Amino acid sequence: MLRLLVRRLLQAIPVMLIVSAVIFAVAVALPGDPSLIILGENAPEAARERIRQELGLDDPIVIQFWNWLTNAITGDLGKSFKSGEAVVSILMDRIPVTLELATLSLVFSVVIGVPLGMIAAIRRNTWVDAAVSVLSVSALAMPFFWVGILLIMLFTLRLGLLPPSGYVPFTEDPVANLTHMIMPVVTLGSAYVAIVARQTRAAMIQVLSADYVRTARAKGASEFRVVAIHGFRNALVAIVTVVGLQFAGMMGGAVVTETVFQLPGLGRMITNSIFDRDYGLLQGGVLIVVLGVIIVNLLTDLLYNLLDPRTEQ
Template sequence: MLAFIVRRLLVALPTLLIVSILVFLLQKLLPGDPVLALAGEERDPATIAFLREQYHLNDPWVMQYWYWISGIVQGDFGASLRTNQPVAQLIAQKLPVTIQLAIMSMIFALAIGIPAGILAAVRKNTWIDWLANIVALSGLSIPNFWLGIMLILFVSVRLGWLPASGYEPFFSDPARSIQTMLMPSFVLGTGLAATLMRHTRSAMLGVLSQDYIRTARAKGLSPREVVMSHSFRNALLPVITLTALLFGELLAGAVLTEQIFTIPGFGKLIVDSVFNRDYAVVQGVVLCTAVGFLAMNLIADVLYMLMNPRLRSTL
């Protein structure tokens, strides 16, 4: 298993290198010049020349990339062009917020999507199956920003049950933090639950038609034991991969949801940075997101090995 993890990490390194090059080059396509914004309204030529020299903007892009990537290898992501705050410090402040939102959203998604998918597969072509599919299609079709606004109007404004926006750090006030995160987590979780439900249903239908399931039923095992002990365990493999990818997507930041509920996570940070032409922050956040995706893929592969003995025998 250790050798497998090492091989996967070695494969991830070239991927990260390619992603870093793409991130660096694509941010050059963003409109505007950050130096002009930093120079102020007067835009003194001497100040502009000094800023370009300070941030190596007069150098060829290959040298600019080298300065940036060599700093990242040493743990230095650069500094924000707007606030001069270290990018690593900004990421450290926003990452816990995004992780909390991602975890709570996945809890909603798993709690809704997997049971609904199992029920829909076991009760195929019944009213339960049709209802689950209708709910899943609704979850995929309803935009997150609309659902978020409706929840704010109904739950916060009319009923006053939960705060409409804002964020409280978890370790300073856990109860308040969970309250502020419930609605945005539900908004994101319902969309993910719809995707999980569809994949769980398809995987379960494929497993339930296998010969060994018919054999288990012929032996007199209870329906619950057949479904949970024999069917769901084998149907779980593709669901694990999907869950890991969805969690990685959440780590990228839910831009619209974070904007609506004023959550200071990765999504809001990257939007503000793009508008402010803060290239160093954009590059740092996107690169951290890529690392998160690769990490979740690695976790999914390891779980695959643990869940499927046949794959372990190939190591």
């Protein structure tokens, strides 16, 4: 386990370097002048030139990237061009919102998707299997923003049960926090329920047709033991694979979901930073998202090893 952890951490270093370079290059390539954001469009050219020199924007791009990277390694991601606030401080306020949204959505997709997939596999080629397949395809076909708008129309405008937008920290009011997060979690998690259900169904069908499962049935093992112990336990590696991969997709879905429900998370912050040409905030936000994806992939690999030690190579 320790050897696997060290190897994955070493592999993550060049990945982070390459991703950091790509993030910086894309941000710098975006149109717009940060000096205009800081001083306004009517600022004199001399003042704009002074700001560019202070920010190091006149340096060659390689020097700019080196300065940004060395500062980022020490935890300094610069300041927001628009607000002047430290990027790290802004990220610390936004990360808990997106982390809560992604975590709850992931739990929602697993809690709903895994049982649906198991039921579909057990009742293979029946109306139950067909119903699960239809629901899965329908959920995958619906865009996040459309699902969110439908939920707002139903639960806010018609039933008046849930607030349409906003966020309340869990530490301030747990009930209000969960009330505000219900619709965003369902919006983001609905598509991944379908993905998890389909993957679980495929994995369970493959496992339940294996020789050791037929042997267990021949020895008189109960159907519950066959499905839960011999079947589900051996299908977990495939299920964990798809669940781990969905985290990266959820980061993209969080951008739309946070915008629809006005959640002050990373996704909405990154979108606003693009429109505001706030490159420092954009670079820091995307870097944190990528780091989160790498950490989740690392945890997935470690969980593989716990479920099946043969996967450590």
